[in-house]
Amino acid sequence: MAEKIxxxxxxxxxxxxxxxxxxDLLLTALSKMGETLQNGDVIALAQKIVSKSEGQLIxxxxxxxxxxxxxxxxxxxxxxxxxxxxxxxxxxIIWVSPGIFVVETYHGYVCANAGVDRSNIEQEGNGEILxxxxxxxxxxxxxxxxTLEKRTGVKLAVIINDTHGxxxxxxxxxxxxxxxxxxxxxxxxxxxxxxxxxxxxTLTAMGDELAAATSLVMGQSAQGVPAVIVRGLSYERxxxxxxxKPLIRPGDKDVFRYPPGSDTWRARVLPHW
Amino acid sequence: MAEKIxxxxxxxxxxxxxxxxxxDLLLTALSKMGETLQNGDVIALAQKIVSKSEGQLIxxxxxxxxxxxxxxxxxxxxxxxxxxxxxxxxxxIIWVSPGIFVVETYHGYVCANAGVDRSNIEQEGNGEILxxxxxxxxxxxxxxxxTLEKRTGVKLAVIINDTHGxxxxxxxxxxxxxxxxxxxxxxxxxxxxxxxxxxxxTLTAMGDELAAATSLVMGQSAQGVPAVIVRGLSYERxxxxxxxKPLIRPGDKDVFRYPPGSDTWRARVLPHW
Numbered sequence: 391m392a393e394k395i396x397x398x399x400x401x402x403x404x405x406x407x408x409x410x411x412x413x414d415l416l417l418t419a420l421s422k423m424g425e426t427l428q429n430g431d432v433i434a435l436a437q438k439i440v441s442k443s444e445g446q447l448i449x450x451x452x453x454x455x456x457x458x459x460x461x462x463x464x465x466x467x468x469x470x471x472x473x474x475x476x477x478x479x480x481x482x483i484i485w486v487s488p489g490i491f492v493v494e495t496y497h498g499y500v501c502a503n504a505g506v507d508r509s510n511i512e513q514e515g516n517g518e519i520l521x522x523x524x525x526x527x528x529x530x531x532x533x534x535x536x537t538l539e540k541r542t543g544v545k546l547a548v549i550i551n552d553t554h555g556x557x558x559x560x561x562x563x564x565x566x567x568x569x570x571x572x573x574x575x576x577x578x579x580x581x582x583x584x585x586x587x588x589x590x591x592t593l594t595a596m597g598d599e600l601a602a603a604t605s606l607v608m609g610q611s612a613q614g615v616p617a618v619i620v621r622g623l624s625y626e627r628x629x630x631x632x633x634x635k636p637l638i639r640p641g642d643k644d645v646f647r648y649p650p651g652s653d654t655w656r657a658r659v660l661p662h663w
Numbered sequence: 664m665a666e667k668i669x670x671x672x673x674x675x676x677x678x679x680x681x682x683x684x685x686x687d688l689l690l691t692a693l694s695k696m697g698e699t700l701q702n703g704d705v706i707a708l709a710q711k712i713v714s715k716s717e718g719q720l721i722x723x724x725x726x727x728x729x730x731x732x733x734x735x736x737x738x739x740x741x742x743x744x745x746x747x748x749x750x751x752x753x754x755x756i757i758w759v760s761p762g763i764f765v766v767e768t769y770h771g772y773v774c775a776n777a778g779v780d781r782s783n784i785e786q787e788g789n790g791e792i793l794x795x796x797x798x799x800x801x802x803x804x805x806x807x808x809x810t811l812e813k814r815t816g817v818k819l820a821v822i823i824n825d826t827h828g829x830x831x832x833x834x835x836x837x838x839x840x841x842x843x844x845x846x847x848x849x850x851x852x853x854x855x856x857x858x859x860x861x862x863x864x865t866l867t868a869m870g871d872e873l874a875a876a877t878s879l880v881m882g883q884s885a886q887g888v889p890a891v892i893v894r895g896l897s898y899e900r901x902x903x904x905x906x907x908k909p910l911i912r913p914g915d916k917d918v919f920r921y922p923p924g925s926d927t928w929r930a931r932v933l934p935h936w
Binding site for chain 1: 827
């Protein structure tokens with residue numbers, strides 16, 4: 391029997407500041423909404439509020455661009471200091487052209503600009519403040535889950551969303567950056583369909599579908615809502631908990647990872663990770 | 664003010680047969696559930712039930728593989744007749760290797776096997792029946808929307824989901840194959856963030872996020888539920904209605920479309936579309 395699934399935007403969160411306790415902010419907002427967490431709820435958080443609470447902010451005013459950053463900046467049509475920050479977050483450069491700078495981050499994510507972004511970041515008088523991805527998004531999710539479970543007494547899952555562009559398709563979609571308490575990749579190979587046919591290649595990125603769903607809900611208000619509760623979803627609890635990592639496609643299993651012409655950069659694997 | 668969004672699986676649909684009237688089947692199932700459609704509801708349908716209702720089925724027993732299909736079959740590790748069917752659905756071959764056969768379909772979708780699939784298709788005594796994508800998924804969605812709106816008196820949107828694999832990430836996710844009554848790609852460039860910063864590169868594939876969300880809900884029961892109502896979503900009504908087409912990334916704007924080594928096939932653009 392398939393049940394209804396409800397997506398509940400968590401409204402009334404303040405602008406998150408470095409050092410803020412997200413569990414506190416979430417529970418206060420929920421209490422103002424007259425909402426309590428229930429067993430099995432999934433809490434989805436936008437990457438940016440997790441990064442900000444963890445102080446993952448960097449001021450360009452303090453950055454000196456190195457040689458490689460100066461070389462890439464005109465090709466990427468970006469400030470060399472911005473490129474420097476992206477390179478520090480990267481293991482490998484995948485593609486550079488004006489407006490498209492795709493790297494593999496030190497976490498293993500293949501995405502534009504290593505996820506470094508300035509939108510929705512409060513700026514100070516001078517300089518320009520950029521937001522980096524959390525150092526370890528799975529650990530961020532696990533810590534928040536542990537705190538929320540302790541304070542509410544219910545079993546939860548926590549996911550952290552980012553938005554990625556994609557080959558083949560226009561526009562960004564929500565993807566899973568970090569997770570705790572939920573299996574992100576389902577392997578249905580060997581199961582049978584409704585007529586007994588054995589499924590052959592069915593890996594479902596349930597974690598990314600969930601991130602896309604909650605990203606859709608986060609985008610529903612004009613200013614965006616950075617946290618959403620998913621209620622009524624059936625999901626598997628992982629053991630061991632691999633977080634969002636199973637969704638990362640290894641480079642050697644990805645024929646599309648290196649476009650023609652990317653060899654120039656691929657040869658220069660960045661040494662610092 | 665952000666509102667709750669509800670996903671309601673439409674249960675109790677029969678196994679869809681060629682010639683079935685999907686609007687009839689959906690309204691009957693809803694009536695048995697005690698559910699009525701409301702203004703603004705989005706009805707999401709799995710591609711397979713749309714294809715089956717439109718008779719988009721083909722029996723391999725009646726297929727003769729051509730020369731190119733015979734050449735590709737061992738490279739793709741597939742039955743030459745199966746390859747023949749895929750080629751007939753394709754404008755261009757993007758990549759062939761054992762287990763990976765990526766093409767651009769005549770609709771413009773870049774996906775594995777041109778979306779041709781045999782899972783959840785009732786098989787006859789001899790031969791093997793494969794399911795093709797709908798001929799014109801946007802038109803399928805528009806027709807169903809017109810019928811449902813006429814019969815219920817409410818304004819709706821209809822989307823048709825498929826599941827695609829992706830570069831960079833493991834596992835398939837729901838993507839938008841056809842749509843009517845909803846803007847699939849949002850352009851937020853030029854809008855400002857919560858601190859007045861002008862957003863620079865924000866195209867959001869809301870249609871794909873919605874397809875991923877409803878695909879997640881469809882996968883929640885053991886046998887899958889091929890139709891879902893989304894209630895409470897804010898969305899823009901398109902004028903003109905471009906359906907799912909804005910989500911197709913043109914080949915010349917996609918540096919990742921042709922992996923190294925794909926030139927062999929790219930040179931042989933298929934002539935029949």
